Amino acid sequence: MNLATTAPRPRRLRVDAARNQQRILDAARELFADRGLEITLDDVAARAGVGVGTVYRRFANKRELISEVFAVHVREFAEAAQDALTEANPWEGVVRLFDYACRHMATNRGFSEVMLAMHDDPDRLTLPREQLGPAVAAVMERARNAGVLQPGIEDTDLFALIYMVDSLAEFARPVDSDIWRRYMAITLNGIRAQDTPPQPLAVNALSLVQVERAKAAKPCVARRR
Structure with a gap:
């Protein structure tokens, strides 16, 4: 029963990670459109409503994020x-x-x-x-x-x-x-x-x-x- 109750948790984490990824990409797309390439990953985190660490876990640097967007x-x-x-x-x-x-x-x-x-x-x-x-x-x-x-x-x-x-x-x-x-x-x-x-x-x-x-x-x- 313990396995049954804990099995859904990894799926929820994966969904949350995917949601955060999309929020980061959407925020980056909006910021790049408005302000160009001079924005920072901190700016993206603020717009996406996530922690800066979350952005850096998904993208090592701004170059990677630009490439993705x-x-x-x-x-x-x-x-x-x-x-x-x-x-x-x-x-x-x-x-x-x-x-x-x-x-x-x-x-x-x-x-x-x-x-x-x-x-x-x-x-x-x-x-x-x-x-x-x-x-x-x-x-x-x-x-x-x-x-x-x-x-x-x-x-x-x-x-x-x-x-x-x-x-x-x-x-x-x-x-x-x-x-x-x-x-x-x-x-x-x-x-x-x-x-x-x-x-x-x-x-x-x-x-x-x-x-x-x-x-x-x-x-x-x-x-x-």
Whole structure:
């Protein structure tokens, strides 16, 4: 009877450990999105509502936690590319994928930073890049074959253009957090074939006053990556 009464206890511990693990990952994801990669494991513990020791038992250092969190982000990015392939119109598939990428880069500071780090220092993180490249390439190849892209547009151009939109989003965030949508549309219009309908500019341009306010918000500070 003693064995019967004590048998469930290990299962409860495993459930609690799994719950804590998920709370830590959810907290880290929120903090990375809001504040970027400069947060500490102490910050994550506070947000998750667990002890610092619990975080360190799950992750030896911040690098491990970053890798875990953003491996999920990259897998979701790859899944978005697969979803884009379900669009009947190949151009709409490109738009769908570009919108997903720009939205996440513009609204998730940590994701933006880690994606750049992944290209600048490929050994820094253990993100599953092999999942992302082929999925994006498939979307772009289908669009090229359909003749909806300007001649010469390559798969890697998509990543470069996403970073361009993200840079503008970072600059203008203090005055207009939605401005990335305007520059996403302008960028897409620059790579579409001439007979492909243009994207509407649904967000107004920044005024000169807004430009000055955005410049004043970050005077002489280079963006940290």
